Amino acid sequence: MTDDTDQLTDIEQDALAEIANMGVSRAAHSLRQMVGKEVLLSVPAVKIVTRQAASKLVERNNAKKLVAVMQSFDGPFAGRALLIFPESQSLELVRSIVGDEHSLEDVIDLEHEALAETGNIILNGCLATIANVLHRTMRMSLPSIIRGDGAKLFEVGETNSGGQFVLFLYIDFSIKKRNVHGFIALLMDLPSIAALKDIVNDFINGIEKQPSSHVG
Amino acid sequence: MPYKVLVVDDSKLARMVMASAFRRIRPEWSLVETTNADEALAAVSTVDIALIDFNMPGTDGLELVARIRQSHPGMPVAVVSANIQDEIVGRARELNAGFIPKPLTDEALAAFLSGAMLRLKKAAP
């Protein structure tokens, strides 16, 4: 058993990546209903990092103007889920969803609502799949939109109880041949990360155990 | 009659889930586990059935199915994926491959394997 609550073992990483991939695929299915064309979403990597590190990771390629859709969740583990894009990518994403025939101005008008809804679909896809696969019920809030740099999104420098760690996922989107990259970050305190790891390990152990004789 | 099944998935957990399901529904069959298209193509001639994850880096599952079809036009093959979109299911069908959704259930896997066994028995001389 692992004591390093701030690190993921290989198999835990795999389990979370696999669950996250199922979650975003479910979201892709919903998005496809709106977009009318194939939507591909995948989670190539999952890791646990500090909020400080997360604030730097989301600013890769020096993109400091970020847009995030935020939902809080609670249940056996609690925290906030953020879907984060550099501002330029968020407009690109909205345009690919609402359609090319709109002018840039129209897209900017529609951006807030379209982003809130798209973010809601993706975050719900992930959170609901996590709840489903791990056999737990969770409560989730409605989406809100936050803009700022990495430090603002991850509240670096503010003293608050816990909330030190972030379950960080890179996500790749492909909609109508446009590629958009973003991130999903689950901000949780140490007890919640520990609870999540316990539940994931139960899940993994459940798979490894041979069930009592059962004819399929 | 025990068959040999190729499992292609880059996720160790997903391979474990698959192996666990097989232990429950077809314990006497054997599995060959591979993590990417290259390993899969190297092993495909040694197996009777193939189960392929769609979402893999590099060559994706559907591309791999197309390659396998070039040398094994009749092998029962299924794409396994959480991505239940018309385009993906449609392309699998065009390649004469089945589709099994993730999260994997014993029922969905058993249904595909029953169909596969029938095809293999019919094809056997």
Add this chain to the structure above:
Amino acid sequence: MLDNTDLVFGPVFDTVDIGLVVLDADGCIVGWNEWMARVSLRQAPDVLGKSLLEVFPEVRHTRLPDVINDSFYAGSSSILTHTLNALLPLQSESGDPLLHNIVVRPVSSVCAKYCLLQITDVTVAVTRERVLRERQNARYHAIVDSAPDAIVTIDDNRNIQWVNGAVEHV
């Protein structure tokens, strides 16, 4: 079968300026407020006990059924905006289509699970944005068209978006 008077907040339920629809775990309508009756032209007694799909068959092809299921089974809260979805056939008093957003949330009482739909009218906001933008464009054009200098706007892809009259004299 429940009717509106059985719901705890009878008068409040019918006074709020948003649509409230309550579904039970079978997807049947157990609450339908006055606002919904006005904009859908369906009175509560006509819809209570029916499924949402029976009352609005067009909803079948939207995200709404999946989202309602998710609220029951996964506890998710969802938002469906008019921007991205074609939703319910609702109309304002003047008979014009009512642009609306729908928020779907799970609600539990002591012994039962419900799903609450909140329908908000966004027609005014959408129209206002359009009017504001048209006015802004009109002012912009008034200044720019009379400018002696050539003015050109270029988008991110280096394509010329728009030019003013003075360009022709260049």
